[in-house]
Amino acid sequence: MKMSALFLSFVKLIKVFKMTKLRYLLFVTLVFMALSAEGKKFPFDINSTPNISVHRSTIAGTKMVKVTAYGSSANSAIDKAMLDAVVGITFFGANGSGEMESCPAILYDGKDCYYQNKKFFDNFFKKGQFLDFVEKVNSGYPLGENNVKTPHGRRIQILLIVHWDALADFFKKNGFKTIVSELSNY
Numbered sequence: 001m002k003m004s005a006l007f008l009s010f011v012k013l014i015k016v017f018k019m020t021k022l023r024y025l026l027f028v029t030l031v032f033m034a035l036s037a038e039g040k041k042f043p044f045d046i047n048s049t050p051n052i053s054v055h056r057s058t059i060a061g062t063k064m065v066k067v068t069a070y071g072s073s074a075n076s077a078i079d080k081a082m083l084d085a086v087v088g089i090t091f092f093g094a095n096g097s098g099e100m101e102s103c104p105a106i107l108y109d110g111k112d113c114y115y116q117n118k119k120f121f122d123n124f125f126k127k128g129q130f131l132d133f134v135e136k137v138n139s140g141y142p143l144g145e146n147n148v149k150t151p152h153g154r155r156i157q158i159l160l161i162v163h164w165d166a167l168a169d170f171f172k173k174n175g176f177k178t179i180v181s182e183l184s185n186y
Contacts, residue, residue, distance in 0.1 A: 061165035101143030
């Protein structure tokens with residue numbers, strides 16, 4: 001529906017301005033670039049519990065986590081893993097693996113905070129704003145047993161770094177109670 005309305009408006013503009021072919025192609029190219037700039041949407045659902053664990057020690061203010069996620073392709077599974085890493089650290093915390101300690105949820109009220117501020121969190125996660133706080137450890141795709149085709153789609157296990165302190169500061173600046181901000185009350 002959006003595209004047909006845009007197409008009709010292009011036709012009208014062409015008739016009104018009697019554009020040359022070159023101007024028309026330039027105009028259409030710019031419009032399609034603007035439409036594609038809307039961005040990627042991420043499948044955020046607060047009720048799907050992420051499979052995440054603190055895996056290794058990293059630099060101060062970050063957590064290296066191992067995430068297992070499913071997607072229709074390796075790319076979609078990696079996107080889901082990045083989303084799950086930030087969702088898990090934000091609302092649920094993460095269990096430690098081996099000798100690593102568990103990590104508490106960043107938000108003091110956890111999942112209840114989501115329901116009280118649903119619009120903010122839906123926007124933050126679905127529009128990909130969370131990507132500023134997570135990064136891949138390796139630039140390539142997971143290999144072998146960490147990238148398996150299953151009946152549920154592609155299952156990947158990947159190591160990610162979550163910028164825990166920066167994420168806590170972001171939420172604190174937006175008026176949320178975080179574990180870090182509540183430590184000052186003791």
